[in-house]
Structures are given as structure tokens and as C-alpha cells.
Amino acid sequence: MTQTREPAGSGHEPARDDDTIPDTPLLDRKRQLRGYRINKMAMGLGDPANREAFKADEAAYLDRFGLNAEEKDAVMRRDWREMIRLGGNLFFILKISAVDPIRITEIGAHQVGMDHETFLRERLGKKV
Amino acid sequence: MTQTREPAGSGHEPARDDDTIPDTPLLDRKRQLRGYRINKMAMGLGDPANREAFKADEAAYLDRFGLNAEEKDAVMRRDWREMIRLGGNLFFILKISAVDPIRITEIGAHQVGMDHETFLRERLGKKV
Amino acid sequence: MATLIGGLGTSHVPSIAAAMDKGLRDTPEWQPFFDGYLPAQEWIRYHRPDVAVVIFNDHYNAMFLDRVPTFGVGCADEYHPVDEGWGPRQVPPFRGAADFSWHLIDTLVENHFDPEIIQEIKVDHGLQVPMELFWGRPENEWPVTVVPIFVNVLQYPIPLPSRLYNLGKVLRRAIESYDSDQRFVVIGTGGLSHQLQGARAGFLNPDADQQFLRDIADRPDELAGWSREKYVQTFGSEGGELIMWLVMRGALNQQVTVRHRHYFAPASMTGAGMILLEED
Amino acid sequence: MATLIGGLGTSHVPSIAAAMDKGLRDTPEWQPFFDGYLPAQEWIRYHRPDVAVVIFNDHYNAMFLDRVPTFGVGCADEYHPVDEGWGPRQVPPFRGAADFSWHLIDTLVENHFDPEIIQEIKVDHGLQVPMELFWGRPENEWPVTVVPIFVNVLQYPIPLPSRLYNLGKVLRRAIESYDSDQRFVVIGTGGLSHQLQGARAGFLNPDADQQFLRDIADRPDELAGWSREKYVQTFGSEGGELIMWLVMRGALNQQVTVRHRHYFAPASMTGAGMILLEED
Numbered sequence A, B: 001m002t003q004t005r006e007p008a009g010s011g012h013e014p015a016r017d018d019d020t021i022p023d024t025p026l027l028d029r030k031r032q033l034r035g036y037r038i039n040k041m042a043m044g045l046g047d048p049a050n051r052e053a054f055k056a057d058e059a060a061y062l063d064r065f066g067l068n069a070e071e072k073d074a075v076m077r078r079d080w081r082e083m084i085r086l087g088g089n090l091f092f093i094l095k096i097s098a099v100d101p102i103r104i105t106e107i108g109a110h111q112v113g114m115d116h117e118t119f120l121r122e123r124l125g126k127k128v
Numbered sequence C, D: 001m002a003t004l005i006g007g008l009g010t011s012h013v014p015s016i017a018a019a020m021d022k023g024l025r026d027t028p029e030w031q032p033f034f035d036g037y038l039p040a041q042e043w044i045r046y047h048r049p050d051v052a053v054v055i056f057n058d059h060y061n062a063m064f065l066d067r068v069p070t071f072g073v074g075c076a077d078e079y080h081p082v083d084e085g086w087g088p089r090q091v092p093p094f095r096g097a098a099d100f101s102w103h104l105i106d107t108l109v110e111n112h113f114d115p116e117i118i119q120e121i122k123v124d125h126g127l128q129v130p131m132e133l134f135w136g137r138p139e140n141e142w143p144v145t146v147v148p149i150f151v152n153v154l155q156y157p158i159p160l161p162s163r164l165y166n167l168g169k170v171l172r173r174a175i176e177s178y179d180s181d182q183r184f185v186v187i188g189t190g191g192l193s194h195q196l197q198g199a200r201a202g203f204l205n206p207d208a209d210q211q212f213l214r215d216i217a218d219r220p221d222e223l224a225g226w227s228r229e230k231y232v233q234t235f236g237s238e239g240g241e242l243i244m245w246l247v248m249r250g251a252l253n254q255q256v257t258v259r260h261r262h263y264f265a266p267a268s269m270t271g272a273g274m275i276l277l278e279e280d
């Protein structure tokens, strides 16, 4: 394993261009203000009744938390990179993966813009 | 007005005998642990629906918060001194006086064991 | 850089709110109390501060015992009046000075304070009453934004008086390092002497109150050195909340001029009063 | 007076919990990770601590952004596992050492710290995983009581590393002044290097992790002096939570002996490991 893995040149724009540390979205003031609605919606999925509501009618559930069109679209498409860009924090939106399973390494790969195998190999040093 | 008014010798036992400052029930560890249920119940009265429930069936409302017989009795008799002795804090139980009006000076007089006029005159220096 | 134009201290007794709501302002019982605030209101109208940092305590209306912060800083855009049992009072919501709040929180954390960061909360009479006393109740909108600082003065252990005094010093540093031309006032609230519970209920200490109104201007270091017990002993169980005035005083220079001082007892069961301080 | 018998540091990755829940402990992928904890488990069985002070963070399972304490101390009698989206894990509730918790809170406030006082809360994998790693999952009851210290390591501003190190020093004072013959361990949790979000997701830094496992024993003052940014730069956005180990280290004497050290990468997406320290 190498000491520091540089992000691969995936051609993706960075999630946010004013990060103190490149490509590292911290839950700082700007980001969490922007993501407040998404995060509150996702936090709600810690409650079984809300999980049922989410499964039964996802759009209605998202409306309940006042998500705008862009935010709704990102959630409904399971666009993890976009959810993060919109201020979502992983520990909140991870609760979506409890309702609609996906591995965390797949969420990672998606954000980086790599296929899962490449991500496991290049970032995590797995032999795949 | 005098500098410090000593509690009148009302013959009442003090609300608690291990107060650091005599006759001064602070929301310290012991007292608030003891009063947790009463205080939570009273805090609930900040919600209009709970106020309606309290008015409609007081005993049932108190049961919802797990009050024991002694606590229920103190609340239902509006025994302010006893509620405080049981760990109730005034800022919580004051919400009962919003549902079932009584002046705060009457609550004070009751705790001291004076009639209201005497309390106003002797403690608060009012000319009554 | 932002400017701190003065410090205010005042009682925040809920009966004051009730008196205003019931239109009792000009009754013989209340008029002397309210009239004592006129010079401060005039000062506010003349100086038009942009931001009021209000140090107060929630009286178990917006927070329960499950989680009690030693102190917390609001950084919301808006703070609505909370339902204290009678329904929310008909007071316009308070607009937050969120940008400064975040700067203050950053400054506090860098200076070894441990605030709770509060983004969503309602406010009770502890903030409402001081705002109405100094600005009057507006029709629609408050002419000033607020930064609420919530202090635990009810559940023990409450903070040391010296801690709150030092919090004021860091608050000043935050104001002075804030890149803005806004003008700030800092308002310490609570007290003066009162006790609402126990066999000592109705305790008042007007002499100590008046002494406090002198010492908070001239001998703040001494007041900051008092123990919590001494506050409760001197001012009553609820009067101990006077320690919140130390945040205001800590934010000001050592040398201040008292522009106005007012004392009235009792308002309901409380020794009530205010002070207006300017730096020399 | 109570005794501090040692300090533990460990990762608290949720995948570890998932691996245990799914019975993957002895699979080739996980066995080397779990086997590395055997010596610490043996040490625990031999020394039988009465109280574990666990420094961890809630991952937005029990607290939301409305009110984020910089740090909080639990003083409940019981802490139940929280529902993180999959339903609460089948782990017995943790019994609190409430009496010591209150003593700690008193001591902290007297020493100019500003804790949130937490009486009712549930706990997530941040506490569950370290407890299971060191004690194993009991059938019915944990053989040890806990004092959870919740630290904000997610919402900025997070506390300074030096502040957490000093918090550890006051924690030690609280243990040493606690009138009891109970035996304490302090457990710092989180890390090691990992980043779960952004284009830098999957970032790992095994060399820095191993260096940290050496320096936390030998050069804690140096690590306490690092900036928050340096932690994130070195260990990734989520790896920055390693600052919580400084509370554990601050509670111990300057001179310590490393009884055991273990590193494994990656556990899921995280550099994972532990350390067991005894005072000389």
C-alpha cells in the first residue's frame, strides 16, 4: 500500500471547489446549511415508520422534508456524489442504504467516479 | 424592605433537609433524578394537545408519564410544596398553572405555608 | 471590524411579559417599573445597534433535562417564541445574526470553550422580555438581529461565575475580529434577587441588588470571583441566574460609564432592574 | 480513591459490527482483524475493570444538527443501542456508571470545561463496537459499566486536538478524586485513516496510521499540538476523528508501556487498529 493515494484523474469535476483540503467535503458551515433538508430527511430514516413511508412513496416522503427538485432528483436517482455535493453528509445518507441496500465501497466508488473493482484495487489496495 | 427575610416559623418541615442553603431546593443531582418523571410530565404541557389531554383526563395523562401514586396525588391536589419536595422544579410545574390558573405568589405562599396576604406583606414587602 | 457600542443588563421576569400582554404598562403597579427603561430605549433609538447578543437561559421550555448544555450559541436565521404553556406569545420572530454566530462559535472553540452549536430552537421569555423592554414590541419586524447565548443556570452543576466572565472576554474578541461594520450591544439578563421555590420562597434582597448594580460596573472582577453558592445565598435560588450578567460585563473594557441604572422591587416576586454601560 | 488501570484505543467501524452480526468473524477476510484483539480481551479478563469511560462520537443517529454539543457526558443508568437504519442491534443495553458521571461533570465544570449533561440518549456503533471488541458480546449483561463521552468530530468547528488532550487530564483528576475502589479503563475510539466522501473517498494512509500507533504512546504532546486540518489531511475526512484518542492519552501519565498494538487495513474502507497502554 502506498502512503497517499492521489485521486485518479477520472475527469469528474470535484464535488466542491472551495474545500480546504482538495476533494474532501467537510460538514462545514456552508455545506451543512445547504444540506440541512437532505440530512434531516435522511436522519428520519432511523425511525421504522419513516422507512416504511419512504418505501411506500419516496417522493411524498421527500416532499415532507421540503426537498427541492434538485435534491429530490439526486436522492431518487441514488446519486451519492450529487447528494454529497448538495450538502448531504454520508452518515445521514447512509441510512438510505439501509432501506435500499448498497455497499459503502460502491458509494465510495460512485463518488470517485470509478467502477467498483478499480476503486477496491486502486484506493483500498485490495487484490481483485 | 429588610435586607434578608428569614422564613417565618410556620411549623412546616423544610421541603428537604440536606440543602446546601437552607430551605432552598436547587435542581441538583438528587432532586432532579427524583423529579425526572414529574418534570417530564409537566414539560409536556408546553404542547397544546397534551394540555387538552391533561384537562380531559388528568389521571390518564399522569399515568402516561409513569408517575407513582405519591407523585400523582401531589399533582392532582395541586400540592405545590409536595411537588417540589418530590423533585419537581418550579419552571416545569408552572406549566400546570397555565392549564389551571393560579398566581405565582399563591404558589410561593403555599410552599412557605403562609396565607397569600401574609406572604405578600412579609416576604415581598407589599402593602396589603 | 465590528464595534461593541455598549452593554445592557436587565431582568427577564415572565410577569413583565404578562403585564405587557394584558395592557398593564401604565397601571400604578407597573408604570414605575416600565418608565425606568425609557432612557435605555432612547439610547437604543439613538444608537441603533445592528446586532444584540443576548445571554439568557431557557426555563425548560425549549430544552428538557435529557440534554442540558452548559452553554449554547444559536446560529439560526430565525427564532420563534416558544409555547410556555399559554400558547406562543404574539411577538414577531427574532431574526438571527447567523453569520456572526458562526464566527463566535469558531472563536469560542479556538479559545478552549465548548459551546453547543444550536441551529434550530425556540426562545422563551428569557430573551423575549429584554428585547421588548429595550426595543418595544414591533408591529412586524425587529429592527435588530439577535445572537442568543443559552446558559444553564438551573440544573447543577451550573457554570462558574468566572467562566461566564471569561466567556464575555472571548465574545469581545469575536466582535472585534468580525469583518463587518455592524454595531453590537451585549445584553446580560436574569435576576435580580428572587426565589420561587422552597420554604425560602419570596426571598428578596434589595440592598444586595442595588449593590450588584453598582459593582457590576465598578468591581466586576470581584463579582466574577464569587462562588455559585454565594450567588444563590445572596440572590435566591432563581436570583443566582444573575451570573449571566458577567458575560456582558466581561465583553466590556475594565473602565465603563454607567449611562443609566434602574431598580424596582418587587416585580411579581423579583427584584427587577437594569443597567446601561458604555466604555470610557 | 478509584484507580485508572489502563488506556485503550480502537477503531469503531460499523462494518466490524456487521461482520460480527453476520457471523463473519472467522472468515479469511476478518479473522486477522479480530485475532489482533485477543491479547486485549485477555488483559480485560485478567484485570476486570469496573468502569469503562468511552470517548466516541454519535454518527447522527442519536443527535441531529439542531443541537450539536462540542462534547457531552452521559450520566444515565442505561444506554440502549440506537436504530441506525437497520433496527437496533441485538446487543444488551449498557449499564451506566451514573454516580461517577456526575462526579466527572462536576469536576469538568470546576475546571472550566463546558460539557453537555446528557441523561437520556441511545448509543450507536461508536460505543458498541469498542465494547464488543474488548469484552465480547455478552448473553445478557455487560460485565462493566460505561461512561460515554460524546465528542463532535463531524460538524465544524470540531474541537481542537489540544482541548481533547486537556479534557483527558481533567478526566484523570476526576478518577483520582473519586471516592471508590472501582477500577477504570479509558477508551479512545475512532479512526484510523479513512475517508468516506468526496472525490478523495477511499483515501487510506497506513504509514501514518502506524506512526500514530507509535506516537500516541511516545509523543502525545506532539499529536495534541497538531491542527485539525492536519488530522484530516493525514487521516482523511472521517479519519480526523482520531483526535478522540487524545482524551484517553491525556488521562494517562506521560510514561506508558505499550502492552499490545495491532493494525489491519483496510477493514471495509478504514485503516483499523488498537492499542493497549499501561502506566509505568
Ligand SMILES: [Fe+3]
Pocket (backbone or CB within 6 Å): C012, C057, C059, C126, C190, C191, C241
Ligand atoms: Fe430566568
Ligand SMILES: [Fe+3]
Pocket (backbone or CB within 6 Å): D012, D057, D059, D126, D190, D191, D241
Ligand atoms: Fe466514527
